[in-house]
Amino acid sequence: MRDPTAESASSLRERRPPPPNLSGKTVGLLSISKERSDEFMDALEPLIQAAGVKTIRFKKPTHTKPAPEAILQDIVESCDIVVEALAD
Amino acid sequence: MRFVAVVKEDCPTCRLAVPALAEMRAAGLDLEVITQDIPEFPRGLNPRHDDELLESHKLKIEIVPTVIAFDQTMEISRVYGWNKNDWREITGIDNLGNSMPENMPGCGALNVAPGAAERLALKAGEILLTSRAIEVDDDNDPMEVAFDRGWTDGLPVTPPTDLRVARMLAGTTRKADEIIGLIPPNLVPCTVEKAAVNAVMAGCRPEYFPVLLGAMKAALEPEFAMHGLLCTLAFSGPLILVNGPISRRIGMNSGGNALGQGNRANATIGRAFQLIIRNVGGGRPQEIDRACLGQPGKYTFCFAEDEGDEDWIPLAQARGVNSGTSAVTLFHADGVTGFVDQKSRTAEELCESMAMQLWSVNHPRLARWGNAILVISPNHYEIFRKDGWGRAEIEDGLYKALKRPTSEILEGAGHPLGITPAQAEKYSDSNGMIDKFHPGGLLVVRAGGPGALMSAIIGGWTGGRNNAEVRPVTRALEEY
Numbered sequence: 001m002r003d004p005t006a007e008s009a010s011s012l013r014e015r016r017p018p019p020p021n022l023s024g025k026t027v028g029l030l031s032i033s034k035e036r037s038d039e040f041m042d043a044l045e046p047l048i049q050a051a052g053v054k055t056i057r058f059k060k061p062t063h064t065k066p067a068p069e070a071i072l073q074d075i076v077e078s079c080d081i082v083v084e085a086l087a088d
Numbered sequence: 089m090r091f092v093a094v095v096k097e098d099c100p101t102c103r104l105a106v107p108a109l110a111e112m113r114a115a116g117l118d119l120e121v122i123t124q125d126i127p128e129f130p131r132g133l134n135p136r137h138d139d140e141l142l143e144s145h146k147l148k149i150e151i152v153p154t155v156i157a158f159d160q161t162m163e164i165s166r167v168y169g170w171n172k173n174d175w176r177e178i179t180g181i182d183n184l185g186n187s188m189p190e191n192m193p194g195c196g197a198l199n200v201a202p203g204a205a206e207r208l209a210l211k212a213g214e215i216l217l218t219s220r221a222i223e224v225d226d227d228n229d230p231m232e233v234a235f236d237r238g239w240t241d242g243l244p245v246t247p248p249t250d251l252r253v254a255r256m257l258a259g260t261t262r263k264a265d266e267i268i269g270l271i272p273p274n275l276v277p278c279t280v281e282k283a284a285v286n287a288v289m290a291g292c293r294p295e296y297f298p299v300l301l302g303a304m305k306a307a308l309e310p311e312f313a314m315h316g317l318l319c320t321l322a323f324s325g326p327l328i329l330v331n332g333p334i335s336r337r338i339g340m341n342s343g344g345n346a347l348g349q350g351n352r353a354n355a356t357i358g359r360a361f362q363l364i365i366r367n368v369g370g371g372r373p374q375e376i377d378r379a380c381l382g383q384p385g386k387y388t389f390c391f392a393e394d395e396g397d398e399d400w401i402p403l404a405q406a407r408g409v410n411s412g413t414s415a416v417t418l419f420h421a422d423g424v425t426g427f428v429d430q431k432s433r434t435a436e437e438l439c440e441s442m443a444m445q446l447w448s449v450n451h452p453r454l455a456r457w458g459n460a461i462l463v464i465s466p467n468h469y470e471i472f473r474k475d476g477w478g479r480a481e482i483e484d485g486l487y488k489a490l491k492r493p494t495s496e497i498l499e500g501a502g503h504p505l506g507i508t509p510a511q512a513e514k515y516s517d518s519n520g521m522i523d524k525f526h527p528g529g530l531l532v533v534r535a536g537g538p539g540a541l542m543s544a545i546i547g548g549w550t551g552g553r554n555n556a557e558v559r560p561v562t563r564a565l566e567e568y
Contacts, residue, residue: 001230002248003220004239004285004367006276033554035508062557064316 019080026054028079030071032063037085044083089164090118091179094144095153097129099195102153105170106130108185115181124152124198144199145208151194155179169194206254215254218265219285234289239367241359241387245289256284259294260301260568268301269308271369272315273376278304278368283360286367290360290388295338296353298568299416300360303328303390306418306563307361313558316551317420318371321378324549325386326365327421327461328358329533331404332414334565335392342392344537347424347463347544358390383423394466394534401479403533407562414565419461419531420549420558422449429468430541435475438468439482442543443489447524449547453497453506455522456515458548459529459560462486465536465543482532490524497522526555 019025027048031037038059045055056078060067063086075082093109095102112119113133120136123129124144127137138144147156151168157178158164167174170192176184199208209215222237224230230247234240246252257264257280264281271278280301287300307314307326317324330340341351349355365371373379379386395402404415427445432438442462450457464472464482472482494516499506507515507522515522524530529552536544551558 001222001224001233002217002250002253002285003222004248004282004289004363005237006271006274006282006368006370007220008274008276062313062316062554064313064320064551064554064558065310066315 022051022053025080026056026078028056028058028075028082030058030082030084032084032086033060034063034087037087040085040087090158091155092120092122093153093155094122094147094149096124096198097126099152101170101192101194104192105153108175109133111184112179117179141199141208142211144197145212149197150200152197153194206258207251210250210254217250217253217281219281241362246291248285248288252288253284256287256294256297259297262301268304271364273319274370276368278364282368283364286363287360290363291356292360296357298565299330299334299357301568302563302565303361303416303418306416306561309561311559312418312561313551317549318365319376319378320549320551321380322550323379323381323383323422324420325389326361327419328390329417329419330392331402334414340392342394342535346391346535354390355388358388362386385421385423389421391535399478400534403531404562406479409562409564415562416565417560417562419560420552422547425545425547427543427545432471435472435477438471439485440489443486445545446490450550451505453503455497455507455524456526457553458550459525459552460548461531461533461546463536463544464534466538467541468543469534479532486530491521494520494522531560
C-alpha cells in the first residue's frame, strides 16, 4: 500500500517561559474578528494599561482564515506578549 | 538483420501464420518467436514464453502476430496481422506463404488487454510512485492496517495498492508529481499522486479523478476559506455540486435520491476530498476540526444538477461557466432540511412558501449569515414551469419574498437573539427591510426524482456571514 498522508510529523516546541513581570513590556491584543472579541479586548485593555503596561491592538481580517503573515510579523516585532481573543 | 515475432495461441491469425514463420526459419532467417499465452506455441519453432508480458510491453505490441525487423538492436520496421505482401517485404522472401490467403487481421495483444497497461508500466519502471510504501504481511488485513494508522473516516477504505494508484493516475492528464495546492490546516503541498492514493481509498474510479482534482482546486481558492470550514465549531463541510457533461459521463446521480446513498460517483468523490483534508492536510475531528456536532454530509456530500430540461439554466452557467463545459461548485454545507409543500399550485404561492422555510437557515432571526442551496425537485419545478418561471423568475421571486422588516428581527425585539444594531444599519434598505441572504448567497439548483411535492434546503456555514471573505466557488473542469 501507499501512504495517503503528508508523511510528516508534528514537532513539539517548548513553550517560552513567561516573563517574570510586565514591567516595560508590550502586550499585543489580537482579535480574530469573531463577534464580541473586540468587546473582550475593550474590557481587558484598560486593566493591562492600569498596571502601566503598553498595549497594541491587532485584528485578523476574518476568523475563517489564518492570520496574514504581515500581522504575525508585526506582533513579533512590536510585542513581548500576546493575548488572542476568540469570543462569539 | 534479425526478426522477432510475437504471437498467441488464442488467435486464429497467429495459428494461420505459423507455416510462414516456419518458412522464415527454413530460409535461414534469424527469427525469435515470443508467445504470450501457451508456452509451447507454436510447436517446433522453439518459442520463448513472455509469461509476465513485460517483453511484449517493452516492444509496444498491440496486435498479434507482429513481426519486427531489427538491425542489431534498432527496429527497422514491423508488420501486424497476416498480410502476404507485407510479410514478403519485411522478410525479403518472395514466395512466402504461397498457399496462404492474402490477408487476415490480427488479434489484440494480451499486454494491452484492459487493466494490463498500468500493471506492466509499473513493472517496467515507467510509473514511479513516490509515496511511502507500507508493507502489509499475509497475517495482517490491509483494511485494518488503514484503520490502525488513522487513515479512514470511520468506514473501511480500499487499500491503495500500487496498481490501484497507477490506474487512478491514468484518469487524469496531470502528471503524478504536479502540486495541486496547499492542503489546510497544515498547508501541505498535495501532489496528484497523493490525491490519487486517497481517491483509491475512497473508492473512486479513475474517470472520477478529474472531478476530484477540479474540486480540490476550487476548494483551495482563498474565497472558499477551506481552513476555516474544516476547523469550524459549526456543522458544515465541503459540498461538491457537479454540472455539465462529465456528470453524465461518469454516471452521477442527479435524479431520485440524488442527495442520498447508492451512487458510486456521488458517494466517493465527496469522500475522497474529505480523506485528503484528513490525511494530507491533517484536519481531523476532535483535533483541529472543532465541530460541536458535525453532520453526516461530512463523510461525503456530492451530487449533480439535473440538466435534462433545456429551458433550465444550470447553476454553473448562471455563475459564468460556458454551456457545455463541465464545472464544480464548492459550497459550505450544513445538512439537508426537507421542504414539504403539497398545497401550493402557483409559482407565486410556491415561491412564498419556500421563502418562509429559507428564513430558518441558521436561525429565523438571523439575516445575511449563512448561504443556502435550494434544491428544486421535478414536481415543484413543474409548478414553476407551467407558470412560465425559469431561473431568473424564481431567483427574483425568492429575492423579493426573502425580505423582512429589519425591526422584527433586531436583537432584543421580542427575543434576545437577532441581528445587531450595527448589522441592521449596514444591511437595511431605505424601506427598513433586510434580505435573508447576501447577494449571490442563495444557490438554486434542480435535482431529484418525481413523486412528491417536496424539495430540499441545504443550509450554509455561519462563516458565510462575512461574504467579503467567504463565498461559494464555481470553477470549470476543462483542464483536468
